Amino acid sequence: MESVSNNLQQTLEAVFNHLHTHPEISWEEHDTTAYIKKLFEPYDCHITTFDDSPGLVIEIGHGKPVIGLRADIDALWQEVNGKFQANHSCGHDAHMTIVIGTLLTLLENGYPDQGTFRFIFQPAEEKGTGALAFVEKGIVDDVDFLYGMHLRPVEELGHEQFAPAIRHGAARFLKGTIRGDDAHGARPHLNANAIEIGAEFVQHLNNIHINPMVPHSAKMTAFQADGGSTNIIPGSATFSLDLRAQTNDAMRQLTEKIELIANMLADYHHVSIDLETGANIAAAVTNDEAIQVMTDAITTSAGENKLKNAITTTGGDDFHFYTIKRPHLKATMLAIGCDLTPGLHHPDMTFKREIIPQAVQVLATALTKTGKTYAQ
Incomplete structure (x- = not known):
């Protein structure tokens, strides 16, 4: 040439x-x-x-x-x-x-x-x-x-x-929505605080374990629960998750574990947590x-x-x-x-x-x- x-x-x-x-x-x-x-x-x-x-x-x-x-x-x-x-x-x-x-x-x-x-x-x-x-x-x-x-x-x-x-x-971007009720700042027993649920979600993400020989990560990259009033405990929030894995099978395992986390937290706090795939890129x-x-x-x-x-x-x-x-x-x-x-x-x-x-x-x-x- x-x-x-x-x-x-x-x-x-x-x-x-x-x-x-x-x-x-x-x-x-x-x-x-x-x-x-x-x-x-x-x-x-x-x-x-x-x-x-x-x-x-x-x-x-x-x-x-x-x-x-x-x-x-x-x-x-x-x-x-x-x-x-x-x-x-x-x-x-x-x-x-x-x-x-x-x-x-x-x-x-x-x-x-x-x-x-x-x-x-x-x-x-x-x-x-x-x-x-x-x-x-x-x-x-x-x-x-x-x-x-x-x-x-x-x-x-x-x-x-x-x-x-x-x-x-592989890369996968998930959009999450927590749906619950707001409560007065003086009455935290009347709702589940969406911010605290988000913090728990992050803790559980850090506790995910799959084959350590396969590079992988799962992290929260955005969280929004601010309604503009500091005396309201937010019951709802949106968040974003960024998942990475070197193989498509590892990505499948990560996704399944994150879905289990969302279901567990939703059941425990009596809220709904929905996950939606924003983008999904294969290995x-x-x-x-x-x-x-x-x-x-x-x-x-x-x-x-x-x-x-x-x-x-x-x-x-x-x-x-x-x-x-x-x-x-x-x-x-x-x-x-x-x-x-x-x-x-x-x-x-x-x-x-x-x-x-x-x-x-x-x-x-x-x-x-x-x-x-x-x-x-």
Whole structure:
């Protein structure tokens, strides 16, 4: 695979700058979708958009194998310099740019005569619902290999280092509601104090024990019971729980124990406690063949000294729903080292942008290798 041309490198810089300065949150990525669509309208490729959803799919080539490359396109909503706004602090602006660059590279340098290359620009990764929605649209039903990517913090990979797989853990976000009666501050015997129930819930979370060899955590990340009056004992409250586990089975065990805690406290205090899943992200399911292709692509494009072992992280990504819902998929995610600091989701996250063309080369090589190796 030839190196990225100067013209393409300038294009990628312009694309990244636009995407970085025009972030859109989950399920609102309409301008982002229109921008990417406009970029490729002059080219000989098939573009699919959706009436009921942002995001798009761009396809070139024909026949088997069908090789997918996915970019997540949404931004986070967070406080930046005292103002709440959409913000690409998870690197999705870079992911989009890399996938755009990979497609432009194949269009510029050529690709195998046999094989379909499908570029998936997926919304709502941060909500954990975008991949599931695209699965339901049938976008990966005929895909044989599926690749993704993610920038990695400096603690995991150094600059210009790459790993052929990211073994994400599972993540689940629960919203809880305690419903009871308020009481006068002078009559605490007439109700169950929702704040005290919340404190008990936290204590029981800390007493959960599952296999300590499997990384996991369960913590309360929000609690609201303030009605504005200091002489009222609140009977109702809302709260949020953040669950993490390295395996899907460990996540199942955590969830079952938390449901038992909620039921026990509700029975004891004569209140109702309802739990609702806000987002649910599965742990990684990777494939040895896909990992080997990515390993070869890293050594070919970046050099053997830039290849590192697969990354294991408790962070999550909804990319893995594709393989869980469609088990025939052979999938892996490229881990990209770029001196990313201070960390993913930090409002001031930065990384070395010169990694973008290098990542383009690795993925373009992976796609062409897959097409040539598995052509039917």
